[in-house]
Amino acid sequence: MAVSLAAPSLAITHVRLRWQIQHPDDTLVLGDAWERSYGDLGWRNLVPERPLPWYCAVHQNGSTHSYGVATGAASLALWQIDASGITLWLDVRSGGEGVILGSRALKAATVVARRGERGESVVNALSAFCRSLCPSPRLPRSTVYGSNDWYYAYGKNSADGIVRDADLVASLAPPGGPKPYAIVDDGWQDKQRFPDMAALTARIQSSGALPGLWIRPLRAQRDGDRKLLLPEARFGDRTDRFKDLAYDPTIPEAREAALETMRLAVRWGNKLVKHDFSTYELFGAWGNEMGPSMTANGWHFNDRSRTNAEIVLDLYRGLREAAGEQTVVIGCNTIGHLAAGLFEANRTGDDVSGRIWERTRRMGVNTLAFRLPQNRAFFIVDADCVPITKAVAWEKTRMWLDAIARSGTALIVSAEPGAVGEPQKQALRDAFAIAASSPVSVPEDLLLTSTPRHWRSGGGSGAQSKTYLWEEEGASPFSI
Template sequence: MEARFHVGAPDGAMVRTEEGWRQLSGGAAGSWSAKGISVALNAAGVGFALELEAPDDAVRLIKLRWKIKQEGRPLILGDHWERGYGELEWRGIVPERVLPWYFLRHDGGRTAGFGVKTGPNAFCFWQLDADGITFTADVTSGSEGVRLGARRLRVAELLHDPGLEGDSPFAAAQRFCRLMCDNPVMPKQPVYGGNNWYYAYGNSSHEEILADSRFMSSLSAHKTNRPYMVIDDGWQLVSGGGACNGGPWVGNAKFPDMERLIGEMKEAGVKPGIWSRPLLTAEEVPAEWIRYAASGGQVLDPSQPDVLQHIRESVERMAGWGIDLLKHDFTSYDLLGQWGMTMKSKPNALRQSFRDGSRTTAEITLDLYRTIAEASGQAAIIGCNTFSHLSAGLFEIQRTGDDTSGRWWERTRYMGVNTLAFRMPQHGTFYSHDADCLGLTADVPWTLNEQWLRLLAASGTPLFVSADPAIVTKEQELAIRRAFELAAEALPVGEPLDWLHNTCPSRWKLNGEETVFEWNDVNAELLEEKDNGWWL
């Protein structure tokens, strides 16, 4: 295919080293340089590869600038570094707004895309103002600039799609996501089932998980695509009752034999899944493996081959028990010391660097993710609190938003619906897009939760239900059965119809039909439920 970057060569380029900013000169044939440093943009496939050489300097940032006057009143949609936090939206021009990985620009007629291909070797973001577009590649290694030596770093592949006249913003977003990811990895079958987090919150046992498994199995009549049951935090040796502690990844007094439990779950008719936090451990490990001390143990340094081998062996042990799904968590936080909502233009918040300073944080993260993917064997992977653009093409499922709740409906509405809508173009183009669970408890009004269940079930995305079997009513049980019937089969991707002007879309196209939801009724507990035939 012809190389695409229709906005032309940048009008300026800068590099920040440990000594400060350097303006690069040149630009002829797509190359810029200063003393001892060179940056180049070379045609590569459908985009342009950004490359860096700096044999003697520690480089932190690369900035490219295009002077492009913004006409009219465009709406801009950006992505997030890792999960969404309820604030994804189409907005007007906000110069300081950081747009990680890619952004879309809708002018009323066309929707253009600007971004980088998935799997870049830097943390890349965009900013748009009235006078132009700025692209930044963060090539730091932990808290310091990367020291490449004689190595030439392929930083990222930049892409631009000018859009098609009359294409809907949603269709344009899907097309651009396909352009960014060459080889998305998808689950073999649609994903649905249970997860015990949103009612157990880390307090569970072998017997309770088996009860959960039998309950989830009883809710599905599908013969060839059985439901999952995910054992979340609380099974590991140093479990802290919801503290999300790390390894060693062996059971505890309430989970004395994990391999036996996995076997019994399969006998109950579910696909077993398990949670882990690969970078945190309470084990005694060599001092050089430790990057920093943290609550619950120490965080490992994945830039070291021995640490990656240790993580590989832990994942292989869990895979060897016969699990069908691995949910791994917290790598973004453990690597960079902050949640995605506060990263903005400075993803890293830690003072510590990596022992191997010759590779970027993105390269080190990609090696970690590849190790987990390889070691998982036949088990599907859910990445939770993982970097979206670095997960695409490696993990089958991505937890695309922050936690929903079994205690507070407003959190489910704010986090769940927003995430499902605004990252829906990534479903099937990056991975399978998981906007998180239905937390079915007595604390959340059923009339609101039932709508969230219906939306998830018909959206074509994974459906996980977190429900204490002891409190589920017959009416709720029937609703979950119907939801599982839908979720077990492949469905068209759900489309938010009012997402240009509503951060919590209420109008959706689901399986070819428009459906309207009411997310904000404060009298929901008192409403009489009516069967509108939607399930039929």
């Protein structure tokens, strides 16, 4: 069902649609997230005011029924489920104010529904539904696996350290298999530690790995032209964030500055580029702060004739074009429902940790399990890295490594020097070999917990079940 909007003389903020459908009292409900998840995905009983971004599913009487909007929508879609029906909100604001369409008709969204089959597994139902939402995903030509320095270096990285990472993953990749990536994360802007980025990509390739780079394209410098920036009002009352200057991509010169960051990364010879922070910089909030609304009221982009979703899509399309056809693009802090079909991979959860296992358990396992239906339907899911550090017990890290490797999602390791001995090297060899074989592993207890422990891979006589004891010592109730 297509939803269109015409409002030649009004500034419209939202469109609301309602379907009267009776739901049994024992119905379970699942929703997605605006951008990354924050350990907060899961099935719950009916909570009428609960915001369910992009798509939702109900499980009742042994069947899983799904409702959503097709990817690439021109509005930000939010669902609600209650005992008497289903509500869909389409946010068509420009910034935090109504869009001014003028004579233009907006094709706001296409509503898609799928009736589940009784006895069908929840994961199969959700995976089939996600495939129906995105008919043309853009998938990489080979496995996305390798290294990223963030979770051991945390910005204190160096060119020599990156080459060491490249040597490690290249030596452990399966013979004759896909080449692994060696991704440089934040910190490369330091000219003393990274004097020549083009030379670094050449060194990485000489190691037998493929070079990759993290960028933050919307970040603006303090000495730049203030007329190119987004207004501070997008942060609402969070005045401590006013220092985070960002380009307004509806201003041509500002958009060009953002895209040039991507072009520069490609000119240096990178085969993969990971772009980050754009949702926060555009809308002034993190996904777990948004609730039913991605941004505060009372501000607007320079161009008020386009919706937030249209502005994001235009930015993503520009980044895609700037990257070229051969470069693998990973979005981080991006809106997956708008990135689908444009980027090969997408970070689906908030950061794990190389210091605190609880953060990896809470953020990583949750997003791997609940956004796995998006894998290869929207893009390759990146549930975040596998940090191998001295601060986190190896027996815990090994579980996370194994789960990621078997899932068929991106497998990126962050290996601290001195924390990788022979046991870790052998586990990495095994994990890379599994990942290169295009495996499929799914959670069996998705309805029962926020961090599924029981996973199944393969089928028939070759089926294998694994149980991961994520919370053997309990979980922390505190903020992390």
